[in-house]
Amino acid sequence: AQTVTQSQPEMSVQEAETVTLSCTYDTSESDYYLFWYKQPPSRQMILVIRQEAYKQQNATENRFSVNFQKAAKSFSLKISDSQLGDAAMYFCAYAGTETSGSRLTFGEGTQLTVNP
Amino acid sequence: GAGVSQSPRYKVAKRGQDVALRCDPISGHVSLFWYQQALGQGPEFLTYFQNEAQLDKSGLPSDRFFAERPEGSVSTLKIQRTQQEDSAVYLCASSLVTGWLNTEAFFGQGTRLTVV
Secondary structure: OOEEEOOOOEEEEEOOOOEEEOOEEEOOOOOOEEEEEEEOOOOOOEEEEEEEOOOOOOOEEOOEEEEEEOOOOEEEEEEOOOOHHHOEEEEEEEEOOHHHOOOOEEOOOEEEEEEO | OOOOEEEOOEEEEOOOOOEEEEEEOOOOOOEEEEEEEOOOOOOEEEEEEEOOEEEEOOOOOOOOEEEEOOOOOOEEEEEOOOOHHHOEEEEEEEEOOOOOOOOOOEEOOOEEEEEO
């Protein structure tokens, strides 16, 4: 079974600074997808960034980028120039190929606080 | 609608009561997922539909949980004889096609169920 681990229950960052959220996963599949989702108090999960495992290049979306280390099964999220609106719960998630179903497997989450 | 709509937003049920939670996916979306999110935890997969077919219900915690999507659009998650451990946020997500290659999952704002 696939597992996703986020070892940082809480993180804080000063506005305009950079913060990195950690995520490790375990899988026996060779083809899969990794995601970072943001969940504000409204509870709606919002996709921040995704990475296809077969792509060697790290994904980037504006101020958000990932460091994908396939051999180490590590998938960290870097938020640059942090803004007050970035404060939320962040979840790392894994989705495998059809052989493992279409479900997303989520980590436990990291609560990010942005200090003004 | 423009997004995934869930109702009610909040539900308080007395122990032993039956509840029904509704999910209106984005129009035309083939895949529909239900997740259960306990307080302070990441969402956990419950069940998956492809159109009207329930292809995976391996995450349903007991036979008190039942989900349907009879016409391939609106879905209902029913919980019979609710118990305190059923208290959680129930999230619904939909995606345009199956698999993850060229699509993403869009989440609703969830239903917070409290069993007293």
